[in-house]
Amino acid sequence: GAVVSQHPSWVICKSGTSVKIECRSLDFQATTMFWYRQFPKQSLMLMATSNEGSKATYEQGVEKDKFLINHASLTLSTLTVTSAHPEDSSFYICSARDSEGSGTGELFFGEGSRLTVL
């Protein structure tokens, strides 16, 4: 199946700093990527939909100025957590849909990035 790569797999940062997480589709092009957050023992919560070449669409309650999303190419989307605080510590997962796929709606997920803010 298609591969989605996330980097870094984990990151520890100090409160007040910004952290960038990359999501790459390795063997397909993705006009749309999705960013999720998952707290321990909870399900994935969609944060935003990232569209190549345009502004991301944020879910209700997600601060767009805090979670900056850039989808500059068909294979790369980035999520920047600005001025991170301990409550932002979570598992962030991206997913991507093959733009030239069969239209089944299948999403391919990255391995996730665990952010710990001290």
Added chain:
Amino acid sequence: QKEVEQDPGPLSVPEGAIVSLNCTYSNSAFQYFMWYRQYSRKGPELLMYTYSSGNKEDGRFTAQVDKSSKYISLFIRDSQPSDSATYLCAMSAGYGNKLVFGAGTILRVKS
């Protein structure tokens, strides 16, 4: 009421047992139904995908969708310890629409 309800478990079964995992939903617009498996500290991986109602079988896995009851199931036959993971149901109203996930069911298969 959540859009998708899923019993978080944990569900503990002996090796070789048949496992039944279920989700109910309230949005009648959902048409695409998926089951994901997620190992600890890993991203979800797609197990089964079905469109509209019906059954779909893939190896030891069978997915069932009953749209009239707004109920979907995943059956695992001859369960193995390697099947121990969290199983997430997910559904979407259409291609490209956002996926709504269940809470996930923790499955433990004991050898």
